[in-house]
Amino acid sequence: MEKMKGFFRQNLKLILFALCGLLIVAGILIIVLCGAQSDGFLKVMFIIFGIVLELLACSVAFLAIVTGGAESANFFLYDNKKSANISLDELDFAKVDRKMTFVMTNLTENASEVWSKRVIFAENSDVLRENEALVPLVAYKMLYDLAERANESVWESYLSADALVVEDVAAALDLNGDNELGNAFKFLFENAAGSYDRTAKFLADNKKYIQSKMLKYIKNNIEKF
Numbered sequence: 080m081e082k083m084k085g086f087f088r089q090n091l092k093l094i095l096f097a098l099c100g101l102l103i104v105a106g107i108l109i110i111v112l113c114g115a116q117s118d119g120f121l122k123v124m125f126i127i128f129g130i131v132l133e134l135l136a137c138s139v140a141f142l143a144i145v146t147g148g149a150e151s152a153n154f155f156l157y158d159n160k161k162s163a164n165i166s167l168d169e170l171d172f173a174k175v176d177r178k179m180t181f182v183m184t185n186l187t188e189n190a191s192e193v194w195s196k197r198v199i200f201a202e203n204s205d206v207l208r209e210n211e212a213l214v215p216l217v218a219y220k221m222l223y224d225l226a227e228r229a230n231e232s233v234w235e236s237y238l239s240a241d242a243l244v245v246e247d248v249a250a251a252l253d254l255n256g257d258n259e260l261g262n263a264f265k266f267l268f269e270n271a272a273g274s275y276d277r278t279a280k281f282l283a284d285n286k287k288y289i290q291s292k293m294l295k296y297i298k299n300n301i302e303k304f
Contacts, residue, residue, distance in 0.1 A: 095143035099136045106132030154178060154210075154304040155297055167298060172290045175297060179220040182213060193221050194240035199247040212303035218251035219293045222264065226282035226289070234275045240268070255296055260285070 110129035117125055155178050156164040186198045186207075198204055199217055207213055225237060245268045249261030267278045282289075297304070 092143055095139055099139040099143065102132050102136035102139060106130070106136065153301065155301065156304075167301060170294070170298065172294050175293055176220075176223070179216055179293075182217065183220060183224075186217070192236075194236045194244055197241065197244055197247055199244075199251050210304070212300055214251045215255040215257075215296060216293060218248045218261075219289050219296075221248060222260075222282055223286065223289045223293070225278070226286045234279065237268075237278070238271060238273065238275055242268075255292065257292060260288075260292075 106129045108129075109132065110126055113125040113129075153164050155170060155175060156167065158165050183193070186204065187193050187196065192198075199207065199214060201207075207217065225233070228234070245265055249258070249265050252258065252261035252264075263281065264278070267281055271278065
């Protein structure tokens, strides 16, 4: 049912113009064929009915032009290949991860900078200031990328991270009510003792949890994107 609704929303303009075309053809056929082959009162009625269909076609065409456009592109749902939004049921983590990778590239020049610079609550972060709903997702993405990366230099950047950056990550997660993950991450950072092994294992063990939290957050707040 959701997919069907999504189809009609995405193709409303096309559907209305198709209906308009059918009404025009039907009106002409009634006037030319039925009206021409009838006499007296019946002929008048056919002609009037045909004219009504033509007027109705004009109304549908006007509706298509004014209100029949496709729905607004949603950041997470918009599919470039289809040039339309997909349904919420079709949204999976792979799509979310690609979109969030795009967000991260607009926040920093390289992945390791997210640990050396405050990007989540930075005053000059236009991306997050324009859409505050992305804030928890950036924090989740930072943790997810750590769990995914085997690159030692990225982990070294984490070990030398600004403590305020880690505080920001925890605060951003708390906006989604996820204070347990944030507190655990803070604890591991503060007790890293020069090694990232414990943090790497913790994030690897919780990778599916992070994925599910990101996907659920987006679906619950899809209208904000």
